[in-house]
Amino acid sequence: MNKTENSRRRGDELLESLYNATMKLATTTKLTNLTFQQIADEARTSRTVLYRRWSTPFDLLQDIYSYKAKKLFDGAFFDELKDNGSLRKDLLQLLTVYQKVHTEIGAEIINNYYFLRAQDKNDNNELLIHKQAVEKHLNATKKILANAEKRGEKIRKISPITLMLPYDLIRTENLIRPTNISKKRLTMMVDEILMPVFVG
Incomplete structure (x- = not known):
């Protein structure tokens, strides 16, 4: 396939091609050095195609994470959770589901996103769906x-920071x-960590 043929691709097919090219380059090129020319060459297309959609490679990388990690953001995986009859079993199920999602998305994509967020000191580019996801994580632990x-287990009174502990543990472990x-x-x-924190 030559550049002209790839430039004519449209919609999801073109996006997937650009995303894959960018992620391939990210394995060998420092993100702060990544250029549209490199991405265009890897995807066998033109820089014009990239500039029509994004102002900078940073914006493209943000979109890649949103696209690839939508399941992590929208919280659809919470539908898999059920009452297992004990706090211990419910927490193990929660961590297992979190880990499954992280594995499906891929450590490389997630770690790249954390890198990008670290560069955005004023949170100008934080995705709205990411903010909304925090509430879903909190509500899952609350539930x-x-x-x-309700089953009679004695639970400590805890803060929102502690409610995020199950997800924060998985994020830390994956990093x-x-x-x-x-x-x-x-x-x-x-x-050794969650039960002593949550049980009074």
């Missing part, structure tokens, strides 16, 4: 704890130990 209280998150490790996180 799990409320179910535990530090992305290849070592087994079921055994998830169980240890529940038993």
Whole structure:
């Protein structure tokens, strides 16, 4: 396929081609050095195609994360959660689902997003759906704890910061130990960190 043929591609096919080219380059090129010319060459298209959609490579990278990680943002995976009869089992299920989503999206894409967010000191480019997702994560933990209280389990009174702990644990683990998150490790996180924090 030559440049002219690829330039004529439209819609999702063209976007997927540009996204894949960008992510391939991100494995060998420092993100702050990434240029539209490099991306255009890799995708076998022209810079004009890129400039029609994005002002800078940073904007393109933001869109890639939003596109690839929509499941993480929109919280659709919460539909998989059910009442398992105990707080311990519910928390293990929550961590397992979180990890499944992170695995599906890919550590590279997620880590690149965190890098981009770190460059945006004034939060000018934080995606609205990302902000909305925080509320969904909080509500998921609240629901799990409320179910535990209904069953008679004694739950501590905690802050919103602590409510985000299950998700923050998974994010941290995926940043530090992305290849070592087994079921055994998830169980240890529940038993040694989450249960002592949430149970009074």
